[in-house]
Amino acid sequence: MYPYLAIAFPDLLKPIVDVMTVVLKQIDAVTHSYALSLLIFALLITVVLWPLRHQQYKSMAEMQALAPHLKRLQQKYKGDAQKLQAEQMALYKEHGVNPMAGCLPLLIQMPILFSLYRAIFADKDAFGTAHFLWIGSPLATAFPKIVAASLAAPDVVLLALYVISMYFTVRYSSPVTDPQQAQQQKIMALISPLMIAFVGRGWPSALILYWLAYNVFSTAQQIYLMRTLKHSIPPPAEEPASESKAEPSKRQQKRAANK
Template sequence: MPEIPFWNELIVSPLTQGLIYLHRYLGSFGLAIIVFTVLIRIVMLPLTIQQLRASREMQKLQPLLGELQRKYARDRSMLAQEQMRLYREHGINPAAGCLPMLLQMPIWFGLYQALFSLSNDPQFASVFLWVPNVAATPEPITELFSKPWPWLQANWWSLPLAVFTGASQWVLQKMMTPTSSDPQQQMLAGMMNFMPIMFAFFAFSVPHGLVLYWAASNVVSLVQQYFFTGWGGLRPAAVVATPSRPAHPARPERPAARGAEAAPLPPRAEAPSPGGIRTYTLEPDAEGRAAPSAEERPGERPQRPPRRKRRRP
């Protein structure tokens, strides 16, 4: 890394001295890195709270921002003005979410230089958990394809740490990314899914102490994110149970309205009269009424008896 004026005095030297002091006090270089990470996150806690609050307020403004995007889809300048006006009305700084990340970048680079300089000192070549040397840098992962078995034999202990770092980064990213039906937000979330893979890949190119710092920082961020916003986008989408509609009961047949045409009832045969003429009567309905006659039916003219022809004298 090229020499930058006051870089070593302002960043690298304080980090190195802090790690040396914690190592002497705790007796473990890996534990010193974890405690150092927690202290750094405590110092940055006010900025982290500001970032989480800004993220929560931005989630609340997503419906209004979507309306502005649809309204000013063809006027980018007007869209930017309306968005800034909306941010000012709600007291939100869009850059507040990037500030903690930007402040951690110098710490990452400074810690990389500090660990690289301490890796040559034998007193820091200590074992932590399953890692034989926290200050050492593993062999490049590109050699895995040329000589896979020797690389795995020499660096197998770096795989769990890299996988844990990538998995914790993925969980943290899911918690920070709210579920949205906006196609642009979904595309951005899909692109961000490559970040955990990149972190896991870089874990084989930097000292293990720096990877341990990433993993510890992710765990602290997971705890902070959970207490401020809950599981966030990691929570499964709520499925609204739609109650099944009960089957409509069979409606009872309503009686025919007065004046409506009623269906004729089947006739019942009677015994033949003495004259040999068979007569019929109608069965009454459920209310004891007989079928209406033709005179009572609207729209029907009563049948007249046939006219008899008169004979001329």
């Protein structure tokens, strides 16, 4: 998906692409290894996006803490959509939560991620002869349909590793407590990697290598944030039991006495 979007908006993304191209070339000038440069570049992008990701997961943690409150409001105002919306907004205001705050960091990240495709391919000569572990090794001659001869060619093994990393990223990056959401997450964890496997089978291994590294780094970042982020939103107070439930009726007392 990302390559096609990057191609669709070349002029709009050009300033970001130019900056990324310069940074990638500077890293390559130091490492003299295009594969290593991609790994360092992926780590650098992960670090740059840290504040946005932190805000995104902070908002997710707050919304998750508010989920029981929202569920109670939905039950209480089931037949009054207008009142429900008003109470939900009051709840957000009370706890200082913006329900759209988690979307903004994601939207800001998208142009950066779209630009990476063009930045990586700005210097085709660099990765046209670049090797990485098994890529460009004698295995490429023995298994040309599976192993790439260079980072410019598709590599089945690298794509498979990326697909596996995608599964774990989607499956475990955003823990949910709602059973319906958990089921949807399981489905997405299967569908997303399959889509990547289908669409990315012709992508150069240089791009897949970057995405694999970025996926590993960002997933580690997500796990850290989920374990360390705290919120101050208490669980909803338990509703007092109704009088009929709290105290047995006279009929029930009489039956109990007869026994």
